[in-house]
Amino acid sequence: MEEIGFLGLGIMGKAMSMNLLRHGFKVTVWNRTRSRCDELVEHGATVGESPADVIKKCKYTIAMLSDPAAALSVVFDKDGVLEQIGSGKGYVDMSTVDAETSSQICKAITAKGGSFLEAPVSGSKKPAEDGQLVILAAGEKALYEAVKPAFDVMGKKSFFLGEVGNGAKMKLVVNMIMGSMMNAFSEGLVLADKSGLNQDTLLDVLDLGAIANPMFKLKGPSMVQGKYSPAFPLKHQQKDMKLALALGDENSVPMPVAAASNEAFKKARSLGLGDLDFSAVHETVKSDKGSS
Template sequence: MEVGFLGLGIMGKAMAANLLRHGFRVTVWNRTLSKCDELVAMGAAVGDTPASVVAKCKYTIAMLSDPSAALSVVFDKDGVLEQIGEGKGYVDMSTVDAATSCKISEAVKQKGGAFVEAPVSGSKKPAEDGQLVILAAGDKALYDDMVPAFDVLGKKSFFLGEMGNGAKMKLVVNMIMGSMMNAFSEGLCLADKSGLSPQTLLDVLVLCLVMQHPCCYFLYYQIKQPWLCFDLQDLGAIANPMFKMKGPSMLQGSYNPAFPLKHQQKDMRLALSLGDENAVSMPVAAASNEAFKKARSLGLGDLDFSAVHEVLKGTGGQAKA
């Protein structure tokens, strides 16, 4: 199978290399052409412009750094639009906002081409290992054609239906994450003020997740029933990576921003708006959102979203990044 690939940043290079390793014929393009060398050494062809890549390949994948790059590659001179058309497909795997996706989608479709948005979950390492999670939406036929490529790039791809559903899915997940963070922080505060060690709570919460992997491993590979090894009565039932990774720094009042609080709050707000449109009552998310807003009002917006812990601790925002 032949594909074009536009954008060879950290993610894009890993993904294109992966396709090459799995026998795809890949024609790459990057704004700084020298970045193509490594992939040429692996067997890739090079296109001079996005347009020439699209001219050559039936399917073209893009993995760009931000919305402006995503738009530029499509709409600028020598861009995708000049060659896209009937029988050709364009797949944008960049993480962009819904408006950007829709603008590209409409332009491509007007030219007769097919479009799929397919943002991914996962960073460099999963990209190299082909372990991304792919949230695709748009043209179903094009998605079906791309499955062999998605199978190489990700451990799993989802087709979510119409354009925009990828962004919505991320909002729902982030809303759950934001409420869980608040629940977690409240628990840590309650433990602390009630004379329990929050560090012990942390140990109790995440204990089982670490320890049960070996048996899970066995069950998963030997008898294909990985969940037998979990016991709901077990305190590990709600163990999750976030508690494990964020907990210790929260107890130290340290909030190095992996996901800035102001972005988390924006996603909560958008998720609540989505709920409003559809008349879904979500009181826990609403309460969580107000805590994030309080954190913003205390000047914590640029810290990690776990800094909402400062609101609940009631220290009035003496937090550090």
Template sequence: MAAAGLRVGDLVWGKLGRYPPWPGKIVNPPKDLKKPRGKKCFFVKFFGTEDHAWIKVDQLKSYHVHKEEMIKSTKGKRFQQAVDAVEEFIKSKVSAFTSSEDKNRHISSDGKRQNSSSAEISEHSARKRGRPPKEEKDSFPEPSTVKRLVTGPVVGYKWKSESCSAIIQQLKSTAEEEAESTSIQAADSTATNGSVTPTDKRIGFLGLGLMGTGIVANLLKMGHTVTVWNRTGEKCDPFLQEGARLGRTPAEVVSTCDITLSCISDPKAAKDLVLGPSGVLQGIRPGKCYVDMSTVDPETSTEISQVITSRGGRFLEAPVSGNRQLSENGMLVILAAGDKALFDDCSSCFQAMGKKSFYLGEVGNASKMMLIANMILGSFMASVAEGFTLAKRASQSQEVLLYILSQGPLASAFLDQKCQNILQGSFKPDFLLKHIQKDLRLAIAMGDSINHSTPMAAAANEVFKKAKALDQSENDMSAVYLACNQ
């Protein structure tokens, strides 16, 4: 848990000890309170309580960037009151800033330019020396900070501009019309008030890797009846303690459950799971349902669909977009295609594990879309790694580079996390490097099959292959930096 470029006045999520992340604001500490030694930290005042504390920078996250994720993963009346307090604070600052701008309209244009120039020079000088704004107080951020606060989503605040509302409505209507014309359906999977009404169907789950462990944990948390299986059985033990049942083979899980989901590493493993000894296919009979959540090529997905339906089973491909952390937080995005009725039957499961699910039509469409999305993700990661390598070779600060990127259009939780990995030289797996390289390879092959070249992805793929040669397969995808830095 870490955020880059924080300063006094920023709204954050702060984690203290065993308590869940809580919304707060970085403030100046009392003059008589000494800063603790060791890691860099900020003094945080928490909303909804009278608490305040020194919080290490690696236990802080940007409020706006991680808001949706934190609200989904933490519940309770006091927590909701704290979030409401933050939103009221933001609204009051936006209103104050708007009123201030209205007053400034009466100032002469020359006066405006002079004051603006002075303010810019003053702020630039203070930041260059690494000091917070001179008049920053405990309660309120300066107007420049208010501008940065409103760059994120402001819940409950209605902008006065009617033209903006009209444009948004027009875009929304256009998007709805396009969705209807292409038979694409999206379902908001975020549970209302943090609750899910679990299906009464018996759910099976095969594969407890980085993604599968988080998915199963959330299925159990939301009250589903789950039977689990994994190639290495000890990974099932924590879930058995939480009420899951154990299946001895994939065939047994399928035969005893109504809907069986799986999340496997690659096309070969996905086919072996279905067609191998005591595999999925042996447990399929009319009415049994199989949902493959692995990221594979469309040909593999189609082949699996055909063998499942040939036995009277129902099939849905449903690869997930996300990583280990999003899986644990129930914030995945599910792309599904195939049996529409089965997609509907999986509604409570998708709500438990994700924030949004999409139905994309016939089998193969979800695989194609997921490979395209991960091709973009992998190419972006390779570009970030290359940029940080260039900064190092050009004697430029990588920390400053991250701060600059975090203030612009590329700002995201993904960018922050991957860049922090690079800065700290720690590549604990969140999205395995070997898996993103596999997705790049499959996306390139998909392009080749329709005579479409993908030169950017091909270049990124070569860098990831080099990283694999450096024994980085089991590390996070951000370890591609090590290949760029050779």
């Protein structure tokens, strides 16, 4: 493949771009906080001075940004993507945003002659580090085929879902389910503890039953210990719950469980837990039950 540009080196972007480098891809990176590029440079990456600079240099550029505002800023601001995008260049936005934001970016890119693909991912820090993400792509099919070798390095499976917006919607549905499950899991852990049951035994029972899943197995032990090292920051989970509820409004879908879960994540943010892992919503249940 041609050299790949990569915009955004947060928890996910750093791991994803590192995987590209490890598998022999040439990568030019950019991040608002320049120091986050240093480790990538040590592994062979070059640094672009701006998003426009990266676009100019690379045939294909991937973005992995924190929210819709950041995704729009990188495209539309001064020295942004639009200043250099054009015919023969592809832009792949792997950020989790709403369908409207994705469509807005798509229209701007294609109006300049470029091609666009949205490709949000299911998975957090460890799957990103291990190249085990699930990639939910939609948009220009030819661009999807062109960048699939990169997707195959970053993920264990990629889906092409058709028109722009479908990837964003699928990701929001997945994260809405995940956030709702995390709240129920947190309530179960606290209920077990307050009922005099051993929480580790609960984890063992869950892992052997019909609702066994990787999230409970991965997050449960650290939640019991009150440790929430951020793999997927809680503030981003709450952002995704909010966007999913808006999608529910658009489609007249009642979502009382998701709405209640969103309130729990909002409470956690108000308690200053936003930068911790999204499993820190567990602390809101513990505080409600009078636990320390």
